[in-house]
Amino acid sequence: MTEAAVKTRPPADKPAPAVPRGKTAKNLSGHIVEIVSDSGEGAQRCGQALGAIAARMGNGVWTVEIIPAEIRPPARSVAGGSGNRIRLGSGPVTNGGNETDLVIAFNEQVLLGRVRTGELKPGCTILLESMWRESRDNRIAASYVETHDQLVVAGYKVIEAPMERECRTIVADAKRGKNMFALGMLCSIYSFDLQLGRDQIARTFGKKDASVIESNVKLLNAGFDWAESNLEFKYRIPATRSTEPQMVIDGNTALALGVLASGMEICAMYPITPATSVSHYLSAAFEKVGGIVHQAEDEIAACTFAIGASYAGKCAVTVTSGPGYSLKQEGIGLAVMGEIPLVIINVQRGGPSTGQPTKVEQGDLMTSIFGSHGDAPKVVLAPGTIEDCFYSVITARKIAETFNMVVVVLSDASLATSQTPFTRPQFSEAWLAPPIDQSEVGEGQKPYDWNPVTGLARRFIPGQPGGMHTLTGLAHDELSHVAYDPDTNERSLRARSHKLAALQKTLTPPPVFGDPKGDLLVIGWGSTKGAIEEAVTNLREQGHKVSSLHLTFLQPMAPGIKEIMQRFKKVITIEGNWSDDPNDEIIDESNRRYSAVAMLLRSRYLIDVDCWSEVRGQPIKPNSIERVLLEKLKKK
Amino acid sequence: MTIHATECLLRMHDQHHELEDYQSGVPRWCTGCGDNAILAAVQRLCRDEDLRPEKTMFVSGIGCSSRFPHYMKTYGFHGIHGRALPVAEGIKMARPDLNVFVNTGDGDCCSIGAAHWIHAIRYNMNMTVMLHDNQIYGLTKKQASPTSPRGTKSNTTPGGSYLEAMQPLTVTLGVQNVSFVAQAVDWIPEVLYDIISKAFKHKGFSFVRIIQRCPEWLPNTFEPWMQDPLRTLLLTHENGLTLSPNLSKVYKTQERHDPMNINRAREIASLQDPIPVGILYNNPNVPCYEDIHNIGQQRSTRYIKAGLEAEFDKFTIWPQAADGKIQPGA
Numbered sequence: 021m022t023e024a025a026v027k028t029r030p031p032a033d034k035p036a037p038a039v040p041r042g043k044t045a046k047n048l049s050g051h052i053v054e055i056v057s058d059s060g061e062g063a064q065r066c067g068q069a070l071g072a073i074a075a076r077m078g079n080g081v082w083t084v085e086i087i088p089a090e091i092r093p094p095a096r097s098v099a100g101g102s103g104n105r106i107r108l109g110s111g112p113v114t115n116g117g118n119e120t121d122l123v124i125a126f127n128e129q130v131l132l133g134r135v136r137t138g139e140l141k142p143g144c145t146i147l148l149e150s151m152w153r154e155s156r157d158n159r160i161a162a163s164y165v166e167t168h169d170q171l172v173v174a175g176y177k178v179i180e181a182p183m184e185r186e187c188r189t190i191v192a193d194a195k196r197g198k199n200m201f202a203l204g205m206l207c208s209i210y211s212f213d214l215q216l217g218r219d220q221i222a223r224t225f226g227k228k229d230a231s232v233i234e235s236n237v238k239l240l241n242a243g244f245d246w247a248e249s250n251l252e253f254k255y256r257i258p259a260t261r262s263t264e265p266q267m268v269i270d271g272n273t274a275l276a277l278g279v280l281a282s283g284m285e286i287c288a289m290y291p292i293t294p295a296t297s298v299s300h301y302l303s304a305a306f307e308k309v310g311g312i313v314h315q316a317e318d319e320i321a322a323c324t325f326a327i328g329a330s331y332a333g334k335c336a337v338t339v340t341s342g343p344g345y346s347l348k349q350e351g352i353g354l355a356v357m358g359e360i361p362l363v364i365i366n367v368q369r370g371g372p373s374t375g376q377p378t379k380v381e382q383g384d385l386m387t388s389i390f391g392s393h394g395d396a397p398k399v400v401l402a403p404g405t406i407e408d409c410f411y412s413v414i415t416a417r418k419i420a421e422t423f424n425m426v427v428v429v430l431s432d433a434s435l436a437t438s439q440t441p442f443t444r445p446q447f448s449e450a451w452l453a454p455p456i457d458q459s460e461v462g463e464g465q466k467p468y469d470w471n472p473v474t475g476l477a478r479r480f481i482p483g484q485p486g487g488m489h490t491l492t493g494l495a496h497d498e499l500s501h502v503a504y505d506p507d508t509n510e511r512s513l514r515a516r517s518h519k520l521a522a523l524q525k526t527l528t529p530p531p532v533f534g535d536p537k538g539d540l541l542v543i544g545w546g547s548t549k550g551a552i553e554e555a556v557t558n559l560r561e562q563g564h565k566v567s568s569l570h571l572t573f574l575q576p577m578a579p580g581i582k583e584i585m586q587r588f589k590k591v592i593t594i595e596g597n598w599s600d601d602p603n604d605e606i607i608d609e610s611n612r613r614y615s616a617v618a619m620l621l622r623s624r625y626l627i628d629v630d631c632w633s634e635v636r637g638q639p640i641k642p643n644s645i646e647r648v649l650l651e652k653l654k655k656k
Numbered sequence: 657m658t659i660h661a662t663e664c665l666l667r668m669h670d671q672h673h674e675l676e677d678y679q680s681g682v683p684r685w686c687t688g689c690g691d692n693a694i695l696a697a698v699q700r701l702c703r704d705e706d707l708r709p710e711k712t713m714f715v716s717g718i719g720c721s722s723r724f725p726h727y728m729k730t731y732g733f734h735g736i737h738g739r740a741l742p743v744a745e746g747i748k749m750a751r752p753d754l755n756v757f758v759n760t761g762d763g764d765c766c767s768i769g770a771a772h773w774i775h776a777i778r779y780n781m782n783m784t785v786m787l788h789d790n791q792i793y794g795l796t797k798k799q800a801s802p803t804s805p806r807g808t809k810s811n812t813t814p815g816g817s818y819l820e821a822m823q824p825l826t827v828t829l830g831v832q833n834v835s836f837v838a839q840a841v842d843w844i845p846e847v848l849y850d851i852i853s854k855a856f857k858h859k860g861f862s863f864v865r866i867i868q869r870c871p872e873w874l875p876n877t878f879e880p881w882m883q884d885p886l887r888t889l890l891l892t893h894e895n896g897l898t899l900s901p902n903l904s905k906v907y908k909t910q911e912r913h914d915p916m917n918i919n920r921a922r923e924i925a926s927l928q929d930p931i932p933v934g935i936l937y938n939n940p941n942v943p944c945y946e947d948i949h950n951i952g953q954q955r956s957t958r959y960i961k962a963g964l965e966a967e968f969d970k971f972t973i974w975p976q977a978a979d980g981k982i983q984p985g986a
Contacts (some may be wrong), residue, residue, distance in 0.1 A: 033664065047920075066884075072973065075973045076973050078974070086727075109916055116809075162744070172864055198778070212843040240741055255971055262974070265972055265974060265975060266972065266974045267968060267971040267972050267973065268944065268971055268973050269971045277964070277967060277968075280960070280963065280967065281760030281960075281964055282966055283955075283960060285951045285955065286745065286746070286749060286750060286951065287684075305963070305967060308960065308963055308966070309955065309960060309963030309964070310951055310952035310955045310959070310963075311951055311952070311955075312749065312949055312950060312951055312952075314745075314746075314949075316742065316775075317771055317772065317774075317775035318771055319747075320739065320742070320772075321741075321742035321771070321772055321775070322742075323737070324735070324736070324739040324743045324746065325742045325743070325745050325746035326746060327743060327746060327747070328715075328733070328742065328744060328745060328746025328747040328749075329746035329747065330745035330746070330750075331733060331743075331747060332713075332746070332750040332751040332754065333745070333746040333750060333751060334750040334951075336746065336750070351736065352738055353736075354735055354736050354739075384866070393756065408925040439704065441973060444972055446685055447961050447964060447965065449961075452957055452960060482710070482711070482713055482731040482747070482751060482754055483711055483751065483754065484710060485708075485710045486710070487710065488709050488729055488730055488731050488732075489679075489731070489732070490725040490726050490728075490731070490733070490734055491732065491733050491734065491735075492726070492732075492736055493734065493736055494734070502726070525944035532715065588742075591675075651945070656856055
């Protein structure tokens with residue numbers, strides 16, 4: 021510990037009771053808890069702190085941010101709830117799970133928002149701030165009482181918690197600090213070591229005045245004590261600590277760390293939700309290790325700036341989300357035509373148009389594969405976990421530079437803001453690219469000397485004597501001379517296409533989760549991996565012959581997928597993009613629109629792949645998937 | 657190892673470049689097109705400055721002017737419409753060692769790429785930008801451009817164009833961080849060369865608007881100015897252009913203009929008749945984006961590893977990092 025860290029470590033006011041007073045903790049294998057408040061009341065920080073404490077206890081954790089679309093939505097509004105949802109488990113947790121078991125709500129309106137979106141388990145426990153009952157505003161008091169009573173009638177276990185009143189005994193403004201009171205309550209409820217809570221406060225407020233830490237610790241202790249004395253229940257989720265070092269980050273930070281680890285030095289971007297935090301993290305990190313984030317004047321400039329930097333020898337990355345990705349399309353075509361390596365990270369959100377900026381959707385797969393104009397082959401891969409986010413960027417850079425191609429990394433809003441522990445990566449020199457080649461180009465060598473089989477050509481970089489040529493977005497021959505003749509045009513299109521085939525030859529079939537054959541194969545991609553595999557595990561425990569396959573490479577697809585599908589009686593994809601429900605009145609087999617991967621699999625492998633998808637802006641829950649798969653198993 | 661004097665001389669000879677070392681292919685511009693004059697001036701500049709062809713970059717967008725890089729035996733980047741500037745910025749950021757030139761037209765720069773133009777002025781990256789302004793879309797066969805004088809008859813404005821022409825010089829001089837603005841005309845090659853040369857030597861974003869003739873679509877637009885040298889205002893100054901006695905005799909309308917005087921530069925910029933020619937503004941003290949925001953030190957593997965491990969430490973929750981400075985979820 022550094023001296024500073026020691027100094028700011030708060031003193032333990034009193035030791036945490038080793039045995040809860042008069043209560044025995046009920047053992048659980050997992051639990052889902054939410055803290056939700058008005059924006060600015062600190063529920064997110066409380067949730068993050070709880071996640072960190074749980075991770076330190078050795079529990080599996082998956083946190084999901086509850087984010088309103090606006091920065092300051094009106095107080096006490098149904099759509100304005102802000103907070104965090106934390107899934108706790110004994111072992112590793114791979115997704116946000118099903119409905120919530122326990123909620124702490126700072127007012128009844130934000131709570132209603134969660135009830136109405138169907139995020140709460142029927143009959144779950146609610147700890148509700150009770151101050152509104154005594155509000156001087158009659159409408160607020162009435163609204164509180166009405167909601168409270170309705171929830172009680174609906175079967176929820178509503179416990180009124182006087183958080184405001186208790187906090188006011190410690191601080192003048194309870195708005196600042198109620199979140200730490202809530203954290204104390206949660207430490208009691210889940211039997212977490214209160215010292216870890218105090219340490220977390222020291223870390224969170226480390227840069228602030230010691231008095232800030234002190235008052236927050238008091239609030240934490242008070243919340244703990246209140247819960248110990250007033251709540252009848254207490255849980256314990258036994259931890260099975262990993263033997264390997266663990267890191268906790270969200271998907272966007274993982275992507276940014278991947279950029280650092282890949283050795284990329286230039287990131288050109290334009291702010292867009294939910295991708296922007298990648299560049300926030302990178303901006304700070306680059307200041308320490310070298311490199312720049314260029315905030316361009318628009319998405320088009322971000323893309324073409326990155327293309328210029330890549331062309332000049334530094335593989336660059338641009339980070340965006342759907343609408344920004346659309347704007348980059350012409351630039352992407354240029355990079356394809358010029359065979360300039362480029363990494364594009366698209367953190368998908370709900371679309372089309374401005375859509376749902378803070379919500380999850382997997383709607384950009386088709387535009388990633390087929391986007392831009394003409395035949396513009398590019399590589400598309402999608403991380404399935406937060407850990408994958410890190411490694412996928414390293415892989416993307418390698419492929420981009422080896423094949424001189426555009427590589428699109430498709431993450432999404434769910435991975436972007438979720439946090440979970442994973443094994444700390446071991447640095448490898450192989451992650452980095454060699455220095456820029458400035459050696460002389462031998463006589464007779466051509467800038468597009470396409471290999472007749474693989475389409476690959478050596479890339480010339482400015483500064484190399486003898487390599488002078490003009491890169492052009494026009495059709496061109498091996499010398500990069502503008503060429504309109506039919507043979508050259510076809511030859512160049514073939515070369516650019518065959519690079520995908522050459523990459524495909526290096527891929528290995530994806531592993532099947534579950535038995536290699538059976539009744540039903542579930543195929544997914546991207547952030548749904550954890551939820552799908554959890555559903556499959558549950559169904560297999562019930563005796564169903566279900567397995568799953570997760571696709572990381574969407575373009576090109578790995579070999580062996582057809583053979584895997586053929587070993588199952590039925591195949592279905594689970595995706596977070598639109599597909600028509602065949603039960604809808606107007607939908608039949610001749611007009612049904614399939615979800616993206618289902619469409620790709622059907623057309624490529626001529627197998628009758630079904631699909632089910634959900635575009636509710638929330639991560640797909642394992643129990644929704646289980647229900648769908650059971651139905652699919654039952655169908656003839 | 658010692659090098660013999662003869663070998664030294666041979667090397668110097670090898671590294672010295674002639675005009676043909678910069679010439680590539682036969683330009684496919686129309687006879688009488690102003691682009692030809694610009695190409696000749698630029699090739700001469702490259703030779704006179706002895707620029708290493710492999711360290712020299714011409715970046716362009718789309719349009720007649722943007723064919724320019726194909727006729728230079730250097731590295732070239734003939735990209736997409738309107739985006740020459742951000743591509744050039746990316747190149748310069750990645751490789752400050754390269755000499756970067758940009759060739760763009762009135763459609764490319766002032767219409768489809770206008771947003772990039774404004775911001776490129778602000779970035780003030782060290783590059784020489786030539787706006788080939790013929791006041792008409794040529795490659796797509798005669799449509800009005802933003803700089804077409806009001807009333808220009810074109811295929812999209814058969815009754816004459818509706819709007820007043822945009823003035824690229826006033827726009828450029830209106831943007832914060834502007835550091836070099838000049839105007840040339842294709843029919844005075846000596847001054848064109850001098851201006852491009854000054855632009856090249858300025859460290860920063862050197863913007864040269866070159867008024868050029870389009871013999872195909874607007875053959876007579878500049879006839880009155882070519883016929884009457886008094887309708888050209890030549891700007892002279894010891895920190896700007898100095899005219900040869902011969903030129904001074906022909907172009908008698910002159911003004912001694914200090915290129916540091918931005919207010920007078922803005923007034924001159926709005927003149928349309930006489931056409932001002934010369935260096936309107938030259939401020940060597942505006943910082944370049946790549947000097948104040950750059951990749952930084954050379955990054956060795958060891959350096960990257962150390963930086964990365966420090967970042968990993970920050971997020972490691974188990975076991976705790978040795979220094980205790982860990983902030984998961986913060």
